[in-house]
Ligand SMILES: NC(=O)C1=CN([C@@H]2O[C@H](COP(=O)(O)OP(=O)(O)OC[C@H]3O[C@@H](n4cnc5c(N)ncnc54)[C@H](OP(=O)(O)O)[C@@H]3O)[C@@H](O)[C@H]2O)C=CC1
Ligand SMILES: Cc1cn([C@H]2C[C@H](O)[C@@H](COP(=O)(O)OP(=O)(O)O[C@H]3O[C@@H](C)C(=O)[C@@H](O)[C@H]3O)O2)c(=O)[nH]c1=O
């Protein structure tokens with residue numbers, strides 16, 4: 690199986706390359722400078738010369754706060770760019786696996802969100818990703834949209850690495866405790882994508898297509914996530930950091946974030962028999978990778 694994936698340095702694409710190398714699956718990363726999602730012609734051109742069995746649409750404009758002041762670019766990349774990738778897949782007759790986000794929801798629901806729940810993004814990033822979902826579904830019926838959340842990995846930028854970096858100069862950190870979600874390892878996402886891709890290329894069953902939620906098992910607030918990171922850091926011989934649990938009102942940001950962004954993963958478990966490990970277990974694995982390479 691040959692998989693083309695958008696982006697080069699991102700967490701999902703780097704994780705897919707690592708897992709692909711381990712499992713003997715060819716992964717071709719397509720990204721800047723030759724393919725820029727804000728230039729749809731460059732997307733069509735890049736995919737016309739590759740012959741993948743599946744296209745994974747992993748690249749996105751992910752700067753949640755900056756998107757509030759750059760809505761045009763966020764929509765160009767996350768909506769029009771995602772559409773161009775799905776169109777390219779349709780043109781060559783292959784499935785597209787597109788990654789989306791928990792931030793398509795408002796966060797008002799008291800329980801975990803299912804795929805049936807109404808969307809209602811409260812940030813430009815979330816709105817642009819929702820527009821991307823719709824454009825992908827319209828451009829290529831042979832699609833899987835995977836909504837994930839709170840992604841961390843040894844690669845790129847993420848909350849876990851931000852906490853480790855801040856811990857170098859700080860004794861305590863203030864972290865919001867009233868936003869709840871599901872931290873998800875990009876390495877686990879990569880494993881799931883490889884399993885889904887191999888089903889899609891061999892099995893035309895309609896129920897394998899559509900939108901699915903894919904997050905680490907369990908739930909946490911950002912403060913819980915930070916506390917777990919620092920507990921593991923301390924256990925590994927690092928310093929001890931105290932987390933002050935604060936409310937969102939005490940951590941003002943340009944973009945609003947959902948208070949509840951927990952996603953229910955039952956649909957993926959029943960249709961694909963995929964359920965990701967508990968986030969704490971995967972977090973320890975990612976931290977060991979980071980510590981072992983000393984970054
Ligand atoms: N990070 C998170 O917490 C979450 C992410 N998601 C979604 O998961 C997917 C993967 O996210 P993640 O791996 O964390 O993303 P990252 O922020 O780690 O990386 C973003 C990737 O997108 C690429 N990219 C950005 N703009 C463009 C552009 N104009 N043209 C081409 N490529 C571009 C980057 O390119 P380059 O390689 O050049 O840097 C990079 O490879 C995204 O769709 C995101 O919306 C969903 C939920 C949570
Ligand atoms: C650094 C820091 C953040 N925070 C808060 C701010 C925010 O509410 C929360 C998380 O901050 P971040 O900016 O890391 O997270 P954010 O960029 O909102 O992460 C999101 O990224 C996009 C791409 C997604 O799709 C989402 O699933 C989600 O992972 O933690 C603190 O309370 N204290 C801190 O020291």
Ligand SMILES: [Mg+2]
Nearest residue numbers: 751752753754
């Ligand atoms: Mg961020």
